[in-house]
Amino acid sequence: MQRLILFLILIFAATSTSAHNFKVFATIEDGDVTGYAFFVGGGRPHGAIIIIQDTASNELYRGTTDDAGIFSWRPAQPADLTVVANAGDGHVATTRISRERFPSASSTSVEITHNAAAPPNTVLSSEKQTTGTAACVPEDIEQLVGEAVARQVQPLLEAYAQAEDRTKLTDVVGGIGMIFGLAGIAMWAFSRRRVNDSTR
Amino acid sequence: MAHIPDGVLSAPVLIGGGIVAAAGIAMALRKMDETAIPRTAILSAVFFTVSLIVIPVGPSSIHPLLSALMGLIIGVLTTPAVLIALILQLLLFGFGGVTSLGVNTVNIAFPGIVLALLFGPVIARSSPVRAGMYAGICAGLAVVGTGALVSLALVLSSSAYVPSAKILLATYIPLMIGEGLVTGFAVAFIMRVEPELLAGARKREV
Numbered sequence: 001m002q003r004l005i006l007f008l009i010l011i012f013a014a015t016s017t018s019a020h021n022f023k024v025f026a027t028i029e030d031g032d033v034t035g036y037a038f039f040v041g042g043g044r045p046h047g048a049i050i051i052i053q054d055t056a057s058n059e060l061y062r063g064t065t066d067d068a069g070i071f072s073w074r075p076a077q078p079a080d081l082t083v084v085a086n087a088g089d090g091h092v093a094t095t096r097i098s099r100e101r102f103p104s105a106s107s108t109s110v111e112i113t114h115n116a117a118a119p120p121n122t123v124l125s126s127e128k129q130t131t132g133t134a135a136c137v138p139e140d141i142e143q144l145v146g147e148a149v150a151r152q153v154q155p156l157l158e159a160y161a162q163a164e165d166r167t168k169l170t171d172v173v174g175g176i177g178m179i180f181g182l183a184g185i186a187m188w189a190f191s192r193r194r195v196n197d198s199t200r
Numbered sequence: 201m202a203h204i205p206d207g208v209l210s211a212p213v214l215i216g217g218g219i220v221a222a223a224g225i226a227m228a229l230r231k232m233d234e235t236a237i238p239r240t241a242i243l244s245a246v247f248f249t250v251s252l253i254v255i256p257v258g259p260s261s262i263h264p265l266l267s268a269l270m271g272l273i274i275g276v277l278t279t280p281a282v283l284i285a286l287i288l289q290l291l292l293f294g295f296g297g298v299t300s301l302g303v304n305t306v307n308i309a310f311p312g313i314v315l316a317l318l319f320g321p322v323i324a325r326s327s328p329v330r331a332g333m334y335a336g337i338c339a340g341l342a343v344v345g346t347g348a349l350v351s352l353a354l355v356l357s358s359s360a361y362v363p364s365a366k367i368l369l370a371t372y373i374p375l376m377i378g379e380g381l382v383t384g385f386a387v388a389f390i391m392r393v394e395p396e397l398l399a400g401a402r403k404r405e406v
Contacts, residue, residue, distance in 0.1 A: 183241030
């Protein structure tokens with residue numbers, strides 16, 4: 001009986017906690033790759049090693065997180081990147097940044113229709129075709145819109161990364177139920193063997 | 201830490217860990233009898249729940265294992281208890297890795313089992329307070345054992361993930377102390393109330 005009570009206390013203690021998955025969150029701010037490493041449910045490692053690689057696993061940057069677990073680096077050009085965080089005791093986390101998330105440099109005007117960050121404005125692009133010169137306005141608008149969207153979306157991405165692996169009481173109770181279910185099956189199997197042995 | 205995810209260890213280490221874990225399970229199944237199942241299930245559920253309690257420590261974080269307590273109460277049945285809890289943690293929380301199940305089971309369960317076998321007889325013979333002390337030491341050593349096995353697995357795999365000794369010490373020492381205290385108090389309580397719970401005490405009667 002006391003065991004049961006102790007056990008129930010432990011269950012309730014676990015409701016306010018999380019499995020300590022180690023994760024890394026990265027985003028683009030003004031062309032910098034920035035973000036932080038964290039343990040789901042709380043805790044940021046300081047002095048964790050951050051390695052940023054390109055798609056060929058070449059190491060482009062190696063640094064450490066500061067006291068708040070934050071890192072920042074400006075790549076020479078937009079590219080598909082992989083961010084690896086290593087807490088030094090076996091905890092490792094990775095995340096990817098695709099090149100589309102970088103603000104597009106105002107190079108060619110044709111890129112407006114290809115860029116996924118802002119919906120192409122058909123009025124402006126046809127205006128561009130008739131004038132024939134690279135007008136500043138559509139690209140500036142696109143960049144502003146892109147930055148505004150990134151600003152609004154970033155808290156969402158952060159919150160999602162943090163919430164993704166949070167443990168829920170339902171999951172804990174489900175796991176415990178499963179364990180007892182397996183125990184029940186095992187006991188049933190044993191008792192059947194006992195019955196079979198005795199009737200033989 | 202003790203729950204190594206996929207993609208960190210090399211194939212030989214994973215296969216070796218799987219084989220050793222399977223051997224541990226086979227040994228446990230042979231020794232299992234019906235009356236042991238409820239105990240095993242409860243401890244498996246306790247381990248499952250308790251390793252969700254996360255305590256941030258410096259650059260990393262730790263979670264209780266209670267492997268020594270399990271070893272002291274159910275002996276070799278700790279291996280299946282840990283394995284099932286690890287599988288459920290993986291399925292429900294994405295905690296740990298599929299390929300590393302064997303290695304993780306060995307790392308967590310075996311130090312607890314071995315140290316409980318060593319300390320069990322002494323604990324069963326002692327007064328509750330002394331038993332608690334010995335159990336606390338046993339638990340601390342089990343944590344050291346788990347840390348050593350985790351480091352060994354990482355070192356044998358590759359150099360990229362070798363944990364720095366400094367960080368290991370920083371995180372494992374608080375865990376040793378915490379586990380030692382919890383296990384010590386738990387065993388002292390058990391010895392006062394229901395000594396037959398401990399595997400060492402049961403063996404003595406047989």
